Amino acid sequence: xxxxxxxxxxxxxxxxxxxFFGVVRLSAxxxxxxxxGIIAFxxxxxxxxxxxxxxxxxxxxxxxxxxxxxxxxxxxYLTVGAICVALPLGVVSAIYLTEYAKQGLFIRIIRVxxxxxxxxxxxxxxxxxxxxxxxxxxFGSSILAGxxxxxxxxxxxxxxxxxxxxxxxxQTFREASLALGVSKWRxxxxxxxxxALPGILTGAILGVGxxxxxxxxxxxxxxxxxxxxxxxxxxDEVMALPYHIYVLATAGTHIEQxxxxxxxxxxxxxxxxxxxxxxxxxxxxxxxxxxxW
Amino acid sequence: MEIRKRALTSRIREVLIRNLFAFFAFLSVLLLxxxxxxxxxxxxxxxxxITVSQFLFGxxxxxxxxxxxxxxxxxxxxSLIVTILACLIAVPFGLLAAVYISEIAPLRIxxxxxxxxxxxxxxxxxxxxxxxxVIVAPWMQETFDLPTGLNIVNASVMLAVMAIPTISSISEDxxxxxxxxxxxxxxxxGATKYETIVKVAVPxxxxxxxxxxxxxxARAIGETMVVLMVxxxxxxxxRGIFDSVRPMPASIAAEMGEAPFxxxxxxxxxxxxxxxxxxxxxxxxxxxxxxxxxxxxxSGTL
Numbered sequence: 001x002x003x004x005x006x007x008x009x010x011x012x013x014x015x016x017x018x019x020f021f022g023v024v025r026l027s028a029x030x031x032x033x034x035x036x037g038i039i040a041f042x043x044x045x046x047x048x049x050x051x052x053x054x055x056x057x058x059x060x061x062x063x064x065x066x067x068x069x070x071x072x073x074x075x076x077y078l079t080v081g082a083i084c085v086a087l088p089l090g091v092v093s094a095i096y097l098t099e100y101a102k103q104g105l106f107i108r109i110i111r112v113x114x115x116x117x118x119x120x121x122x123x124x125x126x127x128x129x130x131x132x133x134x135x136x137x138x139f140g141s142s143i144l145a146g147x148x149x150x151x152x153x154x155x156x157x158x159x160x161x162x163x164x165x166x167x168x169x170x171q172t173f174r175e176a177s178l179a180l181g182v183s184k185w186r187x188x189x190x191x192x193x194x195x196a197l198p199g200i201l202t203g204a205i206l207g208v209g210x211x212x213x214x215x216x217x218x219x220x221x222x223x224x225x226x227x228x229x230x231x232x233x234x235x236d237e238v239m240a241l242p243y244h245i246y247v248l249a250t251a252g253t254h255i256e257q258x259x260x261x262x263x264x265x266x267x268x269x270x271x272x273x274x275x276x277x278x279x280x281x282x283x284x285x286x287x288x289x290x291x292x293w
Numbered sequence: 294m295e296i297r298k299r300a301l302t303s304r305i306r307e308v309l310i311r312n313l314f315a316f317f318a319f320l321s322v323l324l325l326x327x328x329x330x331x332x333x334x335x336x337x338x339x340x341x342x343i344t345v346s347q348f349l350f351g352x353x354x355x356x357x358x359x360x361x362x363x364x365x366x367x368x369x370x371x372s373l374i375v376t377i378l379a380c381l382i383a384v385p386f387g388l389l390a391a392v393y394i395s396e397i398a399p400l401r402i403x404x405x406x407x408x409x410x411x412x413x414x415x416x417x418x419x420x421x422x423x424x425x426x427v428i429v430a431p432w433m434q435e436t437f438d439l440p441t442g443l444n445i446v447n448a449s450v451m452l453a454v455m456a457i458p459t460i461s462s463i464s465e466d467x468x469x470x471x472x473x474x475x476x477x478x479x480x481x482x483g484a485t486k487y488e489t490i491v492k493v494a495v496p497x498x499x500x501x502x503x504x505x506x507x508x509x510x511a512r513a514i515g516e517t518m519v520v521l522m523v524x525x526x527x528x529x530x531x532r533g534i535f536d537s538v539r540p541m542p543a544s545i546a547a548e549m550g551e552a553p554f555x556x557x558x559x560x561x562x563x564x565x566x567x568x569x570x571x572x573x574x575x576x577x578x579x580x581x582x583x584x585x586x587x588x589x590x591x592s593g594t595l
Contacts, residue, residue: 121515
């Protein structure tokens with residue numbers, strides 16, 4: 001009798017485990033399906049809209065026809081600008097945090113600051129960009145203001161990635177270099193940075209992907225409904241892919257009529273962003289596999 | 294002499310570089326300060342017109358009426374409701390996915406699922422908002438026979454999709470950091486894998502998991518495009534979960550374009566930004582505190 005209850009208890013324990021594993025697998029499956037579903041939905045509805053003309057022509061007929069070329073160009077400028085701001089700052093910050101700083105209040109404050117900066121809502125970055133770059137510094141709504149705002153937004157991402165890459169460089173590399181009498185700065189610039197470069201690159205690519213997809217920070221700082229010509233200087237407003245989707249989907253008088261354009265733009269945007277992310281993921285896994293140390 | 298001079302310049306250079314780098318590293322903190330400064334600069338003039346409690350707890354948001362009313366209580370309530378509901382969806386999914394990745398999945402599936410979650414995190418919010426607008430909203434309206442599909446539930450589901458990667462990846466790190474010995478001890482006592490996960494690994498990673506949940510909430514409450522496109526935009530206290538709401542970020546993003554420069558409305562939107570900023574800042578500081586506590590507890594302290 002006793003053995004029997006024990007056996008049934010064991011059975012129950014394994015049944016419970018099986019049930020739990022089932023639920024866990026199911027939720028992992030649902031998450032995967034959610035991603036695939038969203039992508040599939042955009043591909044199915046959008047692929048017909050994405051033609052060569054769609055990619056290379058400006059919008060026509062008050063944005064109900066034509067292409068999205070200015071938005072692609074605008075997103076490109078904004079993203080390149082953002083990475084130009086964030087990459088040097090981020091790498092230098094990460095070098096300080098990993099190579100120079102000692103535990104203490106100063107570094108504690110910096111870490112909390114970086115974490116909090118990472119948590120600032122994107123629309124608040126937009127407000128800050130408007131208040132500081134657009135109004136206070138008189139940049140106006142422009143590529144410059146938008147790039148700086150996006151650059152600050154992705155700064156914590158870059159710092160985090162660069163820090164991780166620097167930490168992954170074995171301590172023995174530094175010790176060997178220092179033991180040869182090489183100064184600290186030379187050790188960092190000749191030994192540590194080159195070893196960490198692939199990791200830093202991955203972080204930078206992920207930052208680019210993030211910047212390309214953001215809408216709220218550029219709404220008040222750079223993005224325009226429509227520009228007749230391509231930007232000529234960094235003080236011009238630009239169209240941008242994410243903002244273009246938002247405008248077409250919500251603000252037009254022909255919302256239903258422009259659906260194909262919306263799907264097409266959304267497809268181009270996720271192809272761009274997820275493509276960029278995928279490149280980063282592949283580079284990272286290649287680097288991990290090929291690691292010489 | 295020559296050598297000594299070179300050593301000296303080299304030392305000076307080292308000190309210069311160190312201080313320069315320290316300054317750039319400190320820039321993140323300065324930027325945070327600048328954000329606060331400029332939010333206040335553009336937001337505080339509102340309080341010459343109305344009091345802080347009128348602003349925070351006023352139940353009417355009619356910024357374009359004459360006279361205008363700037364009560365953001367309905368916006369705060371809207372933000373909180375969609376955030377809480379989104380977390381009710383995202384926490385189980387995120388946590389279970391983390392458990393799957395760190396404890397159960399075979400190596401190959403683990404790699405794939407990690408990439409899936411990373412790509413999900415990279416999905417532009419405007420695309421999710423668009424998806425919610427053109428697919429989920431019409432479906433919901435028809436299936437549940439609602440006046441509109443742009444409502445709290447729809448926004449919460451879309452926000453949950455954005456919060457899942459945050460929750461999952463941080464929880465996974467926390468579970469990964471649980472010392473092997475804990476699990477081995479549990480197995481040695483005859484516990485099943487399920488019992489080890491639920492009674493040993495998850496409790497040991499608890500503070501890391503709470504950090505994950507809090508950061509997920511911060512992500513959801515600050516998310517703009519999804520709530521702007523999907524929450525419906527009604528600035529009223531909702532009576533049910535199928536009502537429309539106008540969370541704070543949506544209000545800022547939708548109205549800033551139309552608000553006349555330096556008007557009461559403009560200042561009110563910046564003041565809303567201040568509220569949003571400090572809510573997320575509080576979340577982040579709590580998360581930071583929790584994650585530091587959790588770092589210190591290794592196998593030695595338990």
